[in-house]
Amino acid sequence: MFVNRMPRYEILSADAMAQLDAGWRRLVTEIGVEFMSDRALDLFREAGQRVEENTVFLDPEFVLEQVAKAPREFDLQARNPEHSVHIGGDTMAFGAVYGPPFVREGDTRRDGTMADYENFARLSQSFSVLDSAGGVVCEPNDTPLDSRHLDMTYALMTLTDKVFMGNVVSGTNARDVIAMSEILFGGREAIERTPVSISLVNCNSPLRWDDRMLDALFEYAAAAQPVVLTPFILMGAMSPVTIPAALVQQMAEALSGIALAQLIRPGCPVVFGSFLSNIDMQSGSPTFGTPESGIGLLCTGQIARHFGLPFRTGGGLTSSQVPDAQAGYEALMTLMPTFLAGANWVMHTAGWLEGGLVAGFEKFVVDCQIVEMLQHEFTPLEIDEGSLAFDAHQEVGHGGHFLGSMHTMERFRTCFYRPFLNSSDNYERWVRGGALDTAARASVIWKKRLEEYEQPTLDEAVRAELEEYVVRRRRELGD
Amino acid sequence: MFVNRMPRYEILSADAMAQLDAGWRRLVTEIGVEFMSDRALDLFREAGQRVEENTVFLDPEFVLEQVAKAPREFDLQARNPEHSVHIGGDTMAFGAVYGPPFVREGDTRRDGTMADYENFARLSQSFSVLDSAGGVVCEPNDTPLDSRHLDMTYALMTLTDKVFMGNVVSGTNARDVIAMSEILFGGREAIERTPVSISLVNCNSPLRWDDRMLDALFEYAAAAQPVVLTPFILMGAMSPVTIPAALVQQMAEALSGIALAQLIRPGCPVVFGSFLSNIDMQSGSPTFGTPESGIGLLCTGQIARHFGLPFRTGGGLTSSQVPDAQAGYEALMTLMPTFLAGANWVMHTAGWLEGGLVAGFEKFVVDCQIVEMLQHEFTPLEIDEGSLAFDAHQEVGHGGHFLGSMHTMERFRTCFYRPFLNSSDNYERWVRGGALDTAARASVIWKKRLEEYEQPTLDEAVRAELEEYVVRRRRELGD
Numbered sequence: 001m002f003v004n005r006m007p008r009y010e011i012l013s014a015d016a017m018a019q020l021d022a023g024w025r026r027l028v029t030e031i032g033v034e035f036m037s038d039r040a041l042d043l044f045r046e047a048g049q050r051v052e053e054n055t056v057f058l059d060p061e062f063v064l065e066q067v068a069k070a071p072r073e074f075d076l077q078a079r080n081p082e083h084s085v086h087i088g089g090d091t092m093a094f095g096a097v098y099g100p101p102f103v104r105e106g107d108t109r110r111d112g113t114m115a116d117y118e119n120f121a122r123l124s125q126s127f128s129v130l131d132s133a134g135g136v137v138c139e140p141n142d143t144p145l146d147s148r149h150l151d152m153t154y155a156l157m158t159l160t161d162k163v164f165m166g167n168v169v170s171g172t173n174a175r176d177v178i179a180m181s182e183i184l185f186g187g188r189e190a191i192e193r194t195p196v197s198i199s200l201v202n203c204n205s206p207l208r209w210d211d212r213m214l215d216a217l218f219e220y221a222a223a224a225q226p227v228v229l230t231p232f233i234l235m236g237a238m239s240p241v242t243i244p245a246a247l248v249q250q251m252a253e254a255l256s257g258i259a260l261a262q263l264i265r266p267g268c269p270v271v272f273g274s275f276l277s278n279i280d281m282q283s284g285s286p287t288f289g290t291p292e293s294g295i296g297l298l299c300t301g302q303i304a305r306h307f308g309l310p311f312r313t314g315g316g317l318t319s320s321q322v323p324d325a326q327a328g329y330e331a332l333m334t335l336m337p338t339f340l341a342g343a344n345w346v347m348h349t350a351g352w353l354e355g356g357l358v359a360g361f362e363k364f365v366v367d368c369q370i371v372e373m374l375q376h377e378f379t380p381l382e383i384d385e386g387s388l389a390f391d392a393h394q395e396v397g398h399g400g401h402f403l404g405s406m407h408t409m410e411r412f413r414t415c416f417y418r419p420f421l422n423s424s425d426n427y428e429r430w431v432r433g434g435a436l437d438t439a440a441r442a443s444v445i446w447k448k449r450l451e452e453y454e455q456p457t458l459d460e461a462v463r464a465e466l467e468e469y470v471v472r473r474r475r476e477l478g479d
Numbered sequence: 480m481f482v483n484r485m486p487r488y489e490i491l492s493a494d495a496m497a498q499l500d501a502g503w504r505r506l507v508t509e510i511g512v513e514f515m516s517d518r519a520l521d522l523f524r525e526a527g528q529r530v531e532e533n534t535v536f537l538d539p540e541f542v543l544e545q546v547a548k549a550p551r552e553f554d555l556q557a558r559n560p561e562h563s564v565h566i567g568g569d570t571m572a573f574g575a576v577y578g579p580p581f582v583r584e585g586d587t588r589r590d591g592t593m594a595d596y597e598n599f600a601r602l603s604q605s606f607s608v609l610d611s612a613g614g615v616v617c618e619p620n621d622t623p624l625d626s627r628h629l630d631m632t633y634a635l636m637t638l639t640d641k642v643f644m645g646n647v648v649s650g651t652n653a654r655d656v657i658a659m660s661e662i663l664f665g666g667r668e669a670i671e672r673t674p675v676s677i678s679l680v681n682c683n684s685p686l687r688w689d690d691r692m693l694d695a696l697f698e699y700a701a702a703a704q705p706v707v708l709t710p711f712i713l714m715g716a717m718s719p720v721t722i723p724a725a726l727v728q729q730m731a732e733a734l735s736g737i738a739l740a741q742l743i744r745p746g747c748p749v750v751f752g753s754f755l756s757n758i759d760m761q762s763g764s765p766t767f768g769t770p771e772s773g774i775g776l777l778c779t780g781q782i783a784r785h786f787g788l789p790f791r792t793g794g795g796l797t798s799s800q801v802p803d804a805q806a807g808y809e810a811l812m813t814l815m816p817t818f819l820a821g822a823n824w825v826m827h828t829a830g831w832l833e834g835g836l837v838a839g840f841e842k843f844v845v846d847c848q849i850v851e852m853l854q855h856e857f858t859p860l861e862i863d864e865g866s867l868a869f870d871a872h873q874e875v876g877h878g879g880h881f882l883g884s885m886h887t888m889e890r891f892r893t894c895f896y897r898p899f900l901n902s903s904d905n906y907e908r909w910v911r912g913g914a915l916d917t918a919a920r921a922s923v924i925w926k927k928r929l930e931e932y933e934q935p936t937l938d939e940a941v942r943a944e945l946e947e948y949v950v951r952r953r954r955e956l957g958d
Contacts, residue, residue: 009488009819011859019862026869034877055877109906208878237880241887241894243860245868281891284882285903291856291896299860319903325845325917326901328807333852336815340488354906366804373812377770380490381722381778383498389724390505398513398534399687401716403763408720412760415720417770422805424764424798427588427833438804 001085001131002092006378009340010302011295017306020299023248024255027207028058033256034208039218043263058256064307066259072308074226074269077194079184080161080456085131087198087226087271087344088310094371095134095165096124097315097351097359098200103138104322104353104360106443112138112359114148118155120351120359122453123446125160127350127368129375134347135165135200138359144479149173150470153180157466161456166199166225171215174199176473178223183465192224195269198345202275203231203253205238209260217257221264228312228345229257230273234286235296237279243292247299250274255307271345272304274313286355288317289330294337301341314338315348316367319355323363323439327353328370331363335370339378365442369421376417421445480564480610481571485857488819489781490774496785499778502727503734507537512686512735516693522742537735543786545738551787553705553748556673558663559640559935564610566677566705566750566823567789573850574613574644575603576794576830576838577679582617583801583832583839585922591617591838593627597634599830599838601932602925604639606829606847608854613826614644614679617838623958628652629949632659636945640935645678645704650694653678655952657702662944671703674748677824681754682710682732684717688739696736700743707791707824708736709752713765714775716758722771726778729753734786750824751783753792765834767796768809773816780820793817794827795846798834802842802918806832810842811849818857844921848900855896900924 012020032055035041041051050057073088085093103112117140124133133156143151149167156164157180166177181196182188191197199220201213220227231253233239239246258270277293279286297313304311315338318330331352338346348356349371351364381387392407402408408415421441423430430436436444491499511534514520520530529536552567564572582591596619603612612635622630628646635643636659645656660675661667670676680696683689699706710732712718718725737749756772758765776792783790794817797809810831817825829846832839860866871886881887887894900920902909909915915923 007488007490009486011486016860016862019867023867023869027872030869031872031876204878206872206875206877206879206881236887236891236894237882240868240871240881240884241890242866242868244862244866245871245886248867249872278895280897280903281895282897283903285905287895287901287903289852289901291852291858294856295860319901320917321902321904321906321909321914322916323804325802325804325807325921327917328804328809329811329845329849330807330901332808332811332815333856336811340819355903357906366808370808373768373770377773377812379770381495381774383495383723387721387723388498388502388727389719389721390502390509392719392724393506393510393685393728396685397510398685399683400685402685402719403716405719407724408715411720412715415715416757416760416766418759418761422766422768422798422809423800424759424762424766424834425800426764427800427836430800435800437801438799438806442804 002375003090004092004339004342004378005090005380008301008342009298011298012302020244020247020251020303024251025060027248027252028060028063028256031207032057033252035214036209036211037214040214040260043260047263063255063259066262067255067307067309069262069266070258070270070309071267073310075194076163076198076226077196078161078163083131083162085163090342091344092342092346093131093344094129094346094349095132096120096130096137097348098134099136100357100359101139101141102358104358109358111141113142114140114151117152118159119450121155121159123364123449125162125456126449126453129368129371130350132163132165133160135167146477147474147479150176150473153177154466154470157184158458158463159455164197166197166220168199168201168213168216170212171219174216174219178219178225180466180469183469184462195225198226198228200228200230201257203257205231205233205253206249207253209257217261218264221261221268224265224268226269226271227261228271228273229254229261230275230312232275235278235292236281243296246276246296247303250276250300251303272307272309272311274300274311276300277317288319288355289333294333297334297337298341301343310344312343312345312347313341314343314346316350316352316370317348318352321354323353323360323366323442327363328366331367332370335374339374361446362439362442365421365445366438369419373417373419481854482569483571483818483821483857484569484859487780487821488777490777491781499723499726499730499782503730504539506727506731507539507542507735510686511536512731514688514693515690518697519693519739522739526742542734542738545741546734546786546788548741548745549737549749549788550746552789554673555642555677555705556675557640557642562610562641564642569821570823571821571825572610572823573608573825573828574611575599575609575616576827577613578615579836579838580618580620581837583837588837590620592621593619593630596631597638598929600634600638602843602928604641604935605928605932608847608850609829611642611644612639614646625956626953626958629655629952632656633945633949636663637937637942638934643676645676645699647678647680647692647695649691650698653695653698657698657704659945659948662948663941674704677705677707679707679709680736682736684710684712684732685728686732688736696740697743700740700747703744703747705748705750706740707750707752708733708740709754709791711754714757714771715760722775725755725775726782729755730782751786751788751790753779753790755779756796767798767834768812773812776813776816777820780822789823791822791824791826792820793822793825795829795831795849796827797831800833802832802839802845802921806842807845810846814849814853818853840925841918841921844900844924845917848898852896852898
């Protein structure tokens with residue numbers, strides 16, 4: 001887990017924030033938010049909010065009272081305590097791409113499989129910049145739809161010892177994840193004391209929360225497992241085409257979801273979520289790494305801090321079909337603002353290609369490289385007598401070089417970050433090495449990582465109990 | 480010329496700045512700065528500074544008095560007034576890559592030629608994000624060394640109507656550029672009233688200014704043509720391995736050069752220059768787009784503002800040999816901080832490959848794309864009733880989409896920046912289009928730009944006089 005002690009880059013004036021603040025208040029008061037769940041509607045009604053059919057018209061002050069019950073920061077335990085993370089404040093935790101049905105490996109693009117899923121889980125374990133494999137690193141299309149959440153959760157729990165994301169396809173799936181978490185961590189009390197999973201509940205933007213994801217929210221919140229309440233906004237489609245409107249809508253949606261989580265279980269850890277980009281208004285295609293999404297990201301951080309909430313946004317997003325130059329700069333076009341804003345929980349950090357339809361093995365390596373560079377860049381300078389190096393100047397003099405100076409000798413091993421993917425070979429050496437471009441080098445790296453991968457140890461009784469649970473539930477689900 | 484009205488991202492505390500300030504004062508006082516020019520030494524001696532052999536021991540207060548004579552901001556006129564720029568304050572002006580002996584076109588890497596040089600000049604004219612072709616866009620290796628500055632200057636003056644950089648190989652070359660500038664702009668008085676060229680004078684770091692570049696400085700400063708006084712620092716070689724030491728050295732070098740410029744001609748426009756990256760301590764190779772250079776860049780902006788000087792830094796730097804993913808993210812790893820710091824004069828904006836040894840045609844297009852995205856990203860949000868779009872929510876309701884809403888219809892043509900290089904095609908469409916990656920698409924774009932290029936008009940008498948000057952001087956130089 002990275003601690004970002006650099007300043008936050010904030011671009012909203014106090015006046016701008018006040019205008020956005022008035023905006024979400026007007027939306028929840030006058031347009032209201034739809035909740036496609038009777039349980040949710042009942043909770044809001046009992047709490048004194050006006051409910052008409054599925055629409056809840058919210059009193060902004062009531063919303064803020066609920067939001068204030070959420071912790072500003074919280075711990076999330078991994079089964080390996082060294083991999084536990086803290087969500088909020090200056091911390092940033094990173095998970096792999098989430099959701100792609102397809103996989104790219106070199107020049108091949110194909111349906112994702114359980115074997116791919118497992119390999120991505122192994123790579124997430126292997127790369128230290130990642131705090132989590134996330135959840136659905138790719139869809140394991142060769143496993144039955146009803147029970148694949150069991151296979152994925154088992155893989156996350158056994159192939160990695162990092163924190164993991166819970167399945168949110170239904171309340172039933174959420175109960176399975178919680179049950180397996182209880183097995184892994186020693187019971188309900190243990191996971192309620194310090195949560196062990198984090199789950200993504202998306203809003204069906206604009207202003208609608210759907211039933212299945214809300215069912216999952218009910219389960220996780222009741223078990224005090226953190227939930228990332230995320231407006232899913234491609235501006236122009238799920239929100240108006242203007243960034244301020246998208247931000248206001250995002251506030252209305254995220255805050256209303258967080259209010260519900262607090263009604264389910266006051267004090268339940270939550271994360272202010274944001275997934276904000278825009279479509280190409282000529283083709284209708286989603287686009288990523290755009291200027292508009294960068295601005296939205298910076299504002300989102302400021303807004304989440306305004307409400308005292310940890311927040312999720314960012315990732316190595318790109319529209320590119322392959323891990324080429326566009327993939328490189330678009331990923332960084334989101335990842336740099338992710339650091340500038342100090343996002344606390346970063347999904348889609350590694351592997352995202354083709355607008356999120358593809359999990360790419362080479363892109364996974366590219367993104368890990370970018371994030372590792374940024375982690376070094378967002379580390380404050382230490383200025384002291386030693387780093388000012390006056391003595392080195394005395395030693396070297398005018399027009400000399402510092403390669404062999406005492407000051408350099410004492411520091412040369414650790415003074416600069418050394419990338420694992422980038423090439424700075426001179427041309428002749430690069431040609432002798434096969435003239436491999438970044439994607440080709442990334443291909444070598446992930447294959448080597450898989451070869452060298454060592455599965456983290458797990459108590460055999462616990463593993464067996466997890467397996468037993470998966471086998472039994474799969475049978476019950478008819479798969 | 481872009482005006483960056485976003486906040487600056489500043490990472491140095493007041494205390495850190497005070498430590499750096501004490502650092503450069505100690506360097507110039509105790510170590511001193513070497514000037515390999517008797518004229519320079521005489522000027523410093525006459526101004527009461529202690530000179531021992533070639534080393535000037537500077538009184539920091541004297542340096543600051545000289546620096547205070549430099550304008551905080553100044554205009555630079557182009558022969559097309561629409562392309563004139565302002566250097567300083569919130570403005571950012573961008574020039575192409577400077578200095579590469581080699582050229583890359585697709586898979587071919589070869590010596591640069593005058594034809595390449597001219598094509599890069601045409602592309603610099605064509606891409607509106609660039610304010611200048613710069614100076615030595617690539618070395619025209621097929622022209623004689625002694626007189627190629629004439630050919631390059633003639634190309635810059637006739638193939639572009641944007642601002643240009645002066646040659647700095649010698650005082651003689653500088654005099655030629657000034658003479659040609661006088662022809663183009665109508666005499667010495669005209670170019671002294673508002674300068675027309677900007678020139679790069681590098682320090683031979685550490686702490687040495689060499690004779691030939693100083694000779695050029697004398698010519699340009701005397702003619703009131705702005706000079707960018709730039710410490711050329713690859714940390715670990717030309718400076719100690721620690722960033723604070725490099726920053727302090729950069730201050731001592733740039734400020735001492737600026738003090739000399741003010742002694743030559745008080746009030747002469749200058750730019751606080753920075754070229755700051757690091758070497759790979761294992762191979763000795765220069766590396767670019769590094770975390771260390773990013774931090775240095777952010778600090779440099781803050782330092783230049785501290786002294787009330789316009790500053791130069793940034794660019795689309797990369798170590799990569801080809802325009803691949805690394806080239807994309809390394810370029811942005813420098814260009815994003817360039818915008819965060821608000822650099823006023825940005826060299827190497829477009830075309831830089833392979834540590835600056837290669838000017839790449841495809842990379843040129845990639846960089847122009849990145850800068851255009853950043854220019855849109857660094858444009859402040861407008862928040863008002865219209866952009867908050869409450870009426871659009873009333874029209875669309877919960878769970879609907881905004882594609883056809885009135886608010887969208889009114890804005891869809893201009894609401895989002897539309898990139899010219901990035902692909903967001905879906906996979907099938909991308910395959911039908913030939914499955915071109917970014918480099919392949921960039922190749923199509925620069926060739927099309929050259930086909931469509933139209934040479935800016937120039938008074939025929941002026942052009943003939945320039946040509947005559949070039950022919951005469953080439954003969955005099957024996958080429």
